Amino acid sequence: MGIGGQAEPPPELQLDQDALLAAVDVINRMGATEFEVGHLDDTPRSEDARWWASARWQGTRVAVEDHTGPDTAAEALARRLMNGGQCTHCAGTITLGPTSRAQRRAGKLCAWTRQGLRWVRGCADRVPEGQRAVPTPARRGELPRRHPR
Ligand SMILES: [Zn+2]
Numbered sequence: 001m002g003i004g005g006q007a008e009p010p011p012e013l014q015l016d017q018d019a020l021l022a023a024v025d026v027i028n029r030m031g032a033t034e035f036e037v038g039h040l041d042d043t044p045r046s047e048d049a050r051w052w053a054s055a056r057w058q059g060t061r062v063a064v065e066d067h068t069g070p071d072t073a074a075e076a077l078a079r080r081l082m083n084g085g086q087c088t089h090c091a092g093t094i095t096l097g098p099t100s101r102a103q104r105r106a107g108k109l110c111a112w113t114r115q116g117l118r119w120v121r122g123c124a125d126r127v128p129e130g131q132r133a134v135p136t137p138a139r140r141g142e143l144p145r146r147h148p149r
Contacts, residue, residue: 016071018116026119030081032057037070051075058106075114082112082119090123 017029027035032055039049046069053073054063062080067073085094099111099122111122 015069019075020071021117022114022119023071023078025117026078027055027074027081028077030057030085032062032081034061035074035075035077039070040065055081057081076117087112087121088121090119090128092123094121104110 013029024035034056035053035118036055037051037053037092039046039050039051043049048068051067051069052063052065052074053070053076054061054076056062062077063074064076064080067076079096082094083096085100086092087110088093090110092108095111097111098115099109109122112119113122114120
């Protein structure tokens with residue numbers, strides 16, 4: 001029974017928890033700090049609340065705004081940090097869109113995809129975990145994860 005005449009249950013935020021957790025995970029792995037997510041407006045529908053996300057990365061605050069939820073805002077921020085960065089495993093440029101087999105074989109691009117709770121690098125089958133194909137320092141997007149087990 002509701003209090004104050006509430007006939008309906010409170011509107012629940014429909015969250016893609018996997019997307020949110022994967023975004024937070026990869027934002028951390030990218031070395032960003034001060035990750036925050038919030039909304040600008042208090043609206044009846046949470047989708048209308050203009051969600052934003054921001055983090056400090058390499059001395060700069062990076063932010064995205066006008067999203068429909070904390071999950072999409074966080075994912076947009078993660079994509080902004082990843083896209084164009086360098087994969088520290090294969091030294092390829094991280095891309096989030098589809099790539100041709102020839103592009104992937106050339107090793108210049110590393111297509112990252114989200115698989116459930118994690119963003120997975122495209123070179124996972126070519127470059128074993130803990131190895132680096134090209135020992136150059138990353139231009140950006142350093143991923144200090146080495147031995148997850
Ligand atoms: Zn890679």
